[in-house]
Amino acid sequence: MMSYWKNLCCVLLVVLMGVSGLGAKVKISWSGEVTAGTSTTFTCSSSCFPNCIYTWSFKGRTVNGSKLTWTPDGLDSTAELQCTVLNPETGLSSSATSILEIKNPVSVKVSPPNSVPSLNHPLNLVCHDATSGDLHRPSDLVWYKDGRKVSLRENMRLLQNNLTLHFDSLLPSDAGFYLCETSLQQTRVSSLGYLLNFDPWNVSISGPDVVFPGRLSQFTCLMSCTLNVECTVRWSFKGGFPIGTFLSIHANELKWTPSIPGTFQNFTCVVENVAAGLFAEATKTVEVKGIPVSGSEVMQLHGLFAVILSLGLLAVVPTYSGRASVNLLTGALILTSVTVADSGVYVVQSDDPQLRANASITVLERITNVTLKANQTDFVEFNSSAVVVCSVSSGSSLSFLWLNGSSEVTASDRVQLTDGNSTLTVVNVTRYDQGPFRCGVFNLVSNGTSDPVNFTISYGPDNMALTVNGQNTTSFLVGSNLTMLCSAQSNPPAQLQWAFRGELVNTTGPLLELCRVTEDQSGPYSCLALNNHTNMNRNITSHLMIAMPISNVTLKARATNLVEFNDTAVLMCSVSSGSSLSYVWLKGHHEVTAGGNVQLSNGNATLTIVSVTRYDEGPFKCNVSNGVSNEISPSVYLNISYGPSNTTMIIMPMVPHYIYRTGSNITLSCTAASRPPAMIQWMHNGMYLNEYGSQIQLYNVTESDSGSYKCVFHNTVTSRFSSVSSMLWILDPLEVVVVNHTGGPPILHEPFTLHCEVTGTVDRIQWWRNWQLISPNDTIIFNMNNKTMTFNPVQYSDNGQYRCQAFNSVSNMTSSPYTVDVKYGPGMPTIMGPSVAKTGCSVTFSCHASSNPPSHYRWYFNDYPVANTSEYVTPPLTRNMSGMYTCLAYNDITGQNKTAYMMLTVVVGPETPVIYAPSFAETGQFVAFICSAMSVPPSQITWWFNGTEVANTSVFTTHRLSLNMSGEYTCMAYNDVTGENSTSSKMLTVIEAIKSVMIKNDTIPIDTESFTLTCEVVGPYDMIYWMKDNMYLDMNGSDANPHMHYHIENDTLHFTPVTMYNDGSYWCVAANQAAKHKSPTYMLLVNYGPLSVTITGPSTGTSGLSVSLRCSADSRPDCDFYWFINNMSSGVIENSSYVSKE
DSSP, X not given: OHHHHHHHHHHHHHHHHTOOOSSOOEEEEOOSOEXXXXXXXEEEEESOOSSOEEEXXXXXXXXXXXXXXXXXXXXXXXXXXXXXXXXXXXXXXXXXXXXXXXXXXXXXXXXXXXXXXXXXXXEEEEEETOOOSOTTSOOOOEEEETXXXXXXXXXXXXXXXXXXXXXXXXXXXGOEEEEEEEEETTEEEEOBOEEEOOSOOOEEXXXXXXXXXXXXXXXXXXXXXXXTTTBEEEEEOTTSOOOEEEEEEETTEEEEEEOOSSEEEEEEEEEEETTTTEEEEEEEEEEEOOOOBTTBOOOOSSSSOOOOOOOSSOOOOOOOTTSEEEEXXXXXXXXXXXXXXXXXXXXXXXSSTTOEEEEEEOOOOOOBOOEXXXXXXXXXXXXXXXXEEEEOSBOSSOEEEEEETTXXXXXXXXXXXXXXXXXXXXXXXXXXXXXXXXXXXEOSSOEEEOOOBOOEEEEEEEEEEEEETTBSOOEEETTOOEEEEEEEEEESOOEEEEEETTEEEEEESXXXXXXXXXXXXXXXXXXXXXXXXXXXXEEXXXXXXXXXXXXXXXXXXXXXXXXXXXXXXXXXXEOSBOSSOEEEEEETTEEEOSBTTEEEETTTTEEEESSOOGGGOOOEEEEEEOSSOEEEOOOBOOEEEEEEEEEEEEEESOOGGGEEETTOOEEEEEEEEEESOOEEEEXXXXXXXXXXXXEEEEOSOOGGGOEEEEXXXXXTTTTEEEEEEEEEEEEOOOOEEEEEEOSSOOBBTSOEEEEEEEESOOSEEEXXXXXXXXXXXXXXXXXXXXXXXXXXXXXXXXXXXXXXXXXXXXXXXXXXXXXXXXXXXXXXXXXXXXXXXXXXXXXXXXXEOXXXXXXXXXXXXXXXXXXXXSEEEOOSOOGGGOEEEEEEEEOXXXXXXXXXXXXXXXXXXXXXXXXXXXXXXETTOOOEEEEEOOOBSOOEEEEEETTEEEEOSSEEEOSSOOGGGOEEEEEEEEETTTTEXXXXXXXXEEEOOOOEEEEEESSOOBTXXXXXXXXXXXXXXXXXXXXXXTEEOOTTOSTTOTTOOEEEETTEEEEEEEOGXXXXXEEEEEEOSSOEEEOOOEEEOOBEXXXXXXXXXXXXXXXXXXXXXXXXXXXXXXXXXXXXXXXEEEEEESSSEEEEEO
C-alpha cells in the first residue's frame, strides 16, 4: 500500500511540474474541421503587450505573424502546430502547441465495394470523392504506387477520366500501397492509401493467462498487417462483456481491472479491411483468480468464503458474529461462511486519515430445483395464449434463458418475457409452438435447467390436396378405373367426406374409387375435411372429364378456286367418332383464331374467311382433341386469283431524279403482282406506243425524249386494270467554271469575298478548301445560291487552295485552284535578351513578331528611339541605363503595329552596409540586429560574431544575452550577380540586468508632516528618476512649485512636509546604459483633517419635540464625532447626527 501511495505521489508530482505559469498566456484557435485541400486560418493570441513577435512552427517550417493560413496536402493524418510569442522588451517568451486531426475527403476504394483482391482476377481501384466538374474534361488526377507514379502495364488501364485504375488480371507484382493525387480548390491533395496485398494475416493476443481482482492487466493484439494502413482492429467479447472496475480500449491495446474472482473472460481481436473484404481474428481466454496476499489467495465463493484485504498497516475491524477476524500484524480481514447479506463495500482506515481503501464483494447463492409451471398445455391454434413461469427453490442474482427445442427463445411481437425474464408468454400460439420448452437459470457461481414442458396444439384442417391415380390430370378414357386421394394438415386428423356434383356420396376417408367410368360420371368431385376440436372445415374440388377417343378427322371446302376480295371461303371439319370435342384450326404451323374477316362457328367446327386475299391460300388443317386423344385432318389448299397490284417501274441506268445526259441509252422495265400474269402495254406523254411486254429500250436520247412513261396492266380473270408511270429528263452538260475576287487582299479579322462564275445551267454550287468540302459557319457565309463565299472575318485557318464546283443533273465541273494568303500581324513581339547585366558590358536584344508579310522594327529606350532593326546592341552599360527597352513591330499591308518591352537591371554594389542595433543590452534580453546595404539585386546578408557565422538573414536576433556575448558583430553583404561583398561592424556591450524596482515607505503620510519614499533596486544601475502622474520630477527639488516641497537624495524622495497636493501616482525609474526599469505604481494618499467642521440644524426648538443636528467635517480617513451639551460630553456617536428630546 505504501508503494501504491508512493507511485500516486510521483504521478501528482509530474503533473505539477508540467504546469506552466510563466510568461504570457498563449492560445491557438481556428474554426471548423481541418480538411486536406481546404485552407484553414489559425490565430495565435496572447496577453502579451504591446508589440510582441509571433512565430509559427510546423512540419519543419517557420512562419512569422499572429495568423497562419495553411492548406494540408493529405499526406498526414495529424500535424503538430506550435506558436511562440516573444516580448522584445522583457525578453520573455511563451508557446502553445495543438495537435491537429486532418480530415481527408479523398480515398482509394475497391469497386464494387467489398471486392476481395485475388490473383488472376480483375480489380478496380477508384479515387473516391476526387471528381469535380466535367468527366470529359482532361483530368489532372495522378496515381502512385509505393510513392512512385504508376506506369501502366499490359494488364492496367485508366478509366472514367483517370478516376478508376483497372486491372484486367492481378499479378503478384501488382501488390503495393496505392494512392491518388488530384486538385481540390486549386491545391494538390494526396488521398488516403489502399494496400493491395495477397498474403494472409497472422493475428495473436499477448498478455497474461491469469489475472487478479483489483489489478490492472494489459493485452495487445499482434498482427502481420500494418495497423491503420492496411487494416484496422476492433475487440469483441464472446460470452459476455468484461466485468471490472476499469476497462480501456485504444486501437490494438486493451487494459482491464477485473473485480470478480473465479470467472473466465474471452477476448477476441478482429483484424479487418472492410474495403478489401479481408479479416482475421484471434481469441484468448483469461482466468480471474483470487487476490494473492502474503502468500495466500482469496477462496472460492462456496461454503467457506474468505476475503483478504492487506495494506501492510495496522487495521481495526470489530468482530462480525464470530465469522470475521483481523490480523493485527498484516491488517488482513478474513470473513468465513459468507451469506448473501455479507455483500457490500468494506473499508479499511489507517491512523493516517489519508490512507484509506475499500473493496466491494458480492456473495451469490447457489441455484437449486429449477421448475416450470404452465397455465395449461392444450391449445387451439391462433385462439389461445400460453403462459409458462420458471422458478427456483434457492438462488440469487438470477438470469433466465428460454429454449424451444435447441433454439433460444427471444422476445418478439408474439413472445413476451416478463418478471425479469422468468415468465414466458406466447400470444396466439401456432402449431410450431409445441415445444419442448426448457428454462435455464444461472448466476456467476451456478446454473440449472428445468424439465421440458410440451404443448398440445390443435389446428387445421388446411393445406388440402386432391390427386387422381397419383396424377394432377382430370381427363380420362371411358372404362378407366380411378382412385382419388384427399389429404389435409390437421391435429387431430380431420374427418373426410366425399361429394359429387354437390351431393354427398356414401364414402368417407381419404380414398374414393371409381371403376369402369362412363361419360355421365364427368363432373365436379369434392373432398370435405372437418376438425371437431377446432370446429373448422375446408374443402377442395376437382372437375373430371370422361370421354370417347377421336377417329377419322376429315376437312372439306365448298370451293377452292376463288377471286381475291370477291369470294368467301368455307371449310368444314368432322369426325367419325369422339365426344367432348375441341377444334383448333391451323394455317401452316400457325393457329387460326376468329377476328377480322375470319369467323368460327358450329362449335368451331366450321371456318369461314370473308373476302379472301392472296395470303389465305393455306395449307389449312383441323386439329380435334378431347383431353384423352387428338387427331389432325389432311391439308386443304385454296387457289386464289389476284391483281394486278404492287406495280413497279425500273429505269436503267439508275441516276438521281431520272435526269440523263443527251446521247444516253435507257432501259425501262415494269412488273406487277398478278395471278394469272397480267398483259402489259406502254404509253409516252399520254399516247399509246406500239410496244408490248415488260421492257422497252431508248437509244441515243435527245431532249425530245423527255416526258412521262407509263405501263398499263390487265388481268383477264379478275377483270382488273392497274398502271405505273415515271418522268424522264434529258439535259446538256456544263462548260466553264472560274473563281475570282474583288477588292483588296485577305486581311486577318476583316471581310473578304470569292465569286464563282459558271457557263451553263447550274443546279447547285459547292466550295472546297484544300480538297476539304466547306460548310457555312459563324465566319463563312454563302450568298446567291452559293455563287459567292464571304469570310467575315478572315481567320488564320482560311489560308489554302480554294475551288468552286458547279453541278447540274447530268454533269459537274471544278474550277482551277485560287490561293488565299491571309495577311496578318504583327502579333505580340517576343524579346530575347538578359534582364540583368553588369556595368561596362554591352547587351544584345532581339525582337520577333508573327506577321505576314514580315514586320518592320523600331527600338526605344525609356521612350527614346535607339534602333530600326530587329536586333539592338547597347553601348557599354552604365547605372543610369537600367530601365525599359521597347520593341515596336509594324506591318505595311495590314497597317497594324504592336509593342513589347523588357526591363533591364544594371547590377551594382553592394555598398557599405548600415547596421541598426543598440550599443548596450542587459543580460537575459534578446537583441535584434538589422542590416541593409544598397545593392542591385539585393545582397545576401550573413552575420558574424567572433569569427563565427551566426545568421544568414538581414535580421539577426540573439539568444538570451550573457556577459560573454559582448563584442563586435559584423554584417557581410554579398551580391551573387556582381560577386562582390562589403562588411560593417557594431559593438555590443552586455551589462548586468536590473532585476526589480520597488517603492517602499516606513511611515504613514500625514498632512504637513515629513514623509519619505525609498526606491529599492535589485541590480546595478546608473541613475534613478522619480515620476508623478506620468511626469518626471525635477531632480533638483521643488522650488518651481509652491505646493510641492520635496528634495531627492540618492534613492529617496523626501517630502518636507507632505501635503494634500502631493496625492497621486508615483513611480521610481532605475536606468542603466541599456534600459530604463519602472517600478510598480505607488498610490500616495495623504491623510488630513478633520477640517471645516460645521453643525447644521435649527437654532430654536419646541419643548417636548425632538431636534435633529448634523455635524460634518473634511477628513481622510473618516473621523469620529463627539457631541458636547453645555460643555458636557455626550459620548462617541457612530455617525454625524445627533437627536435630542426634552
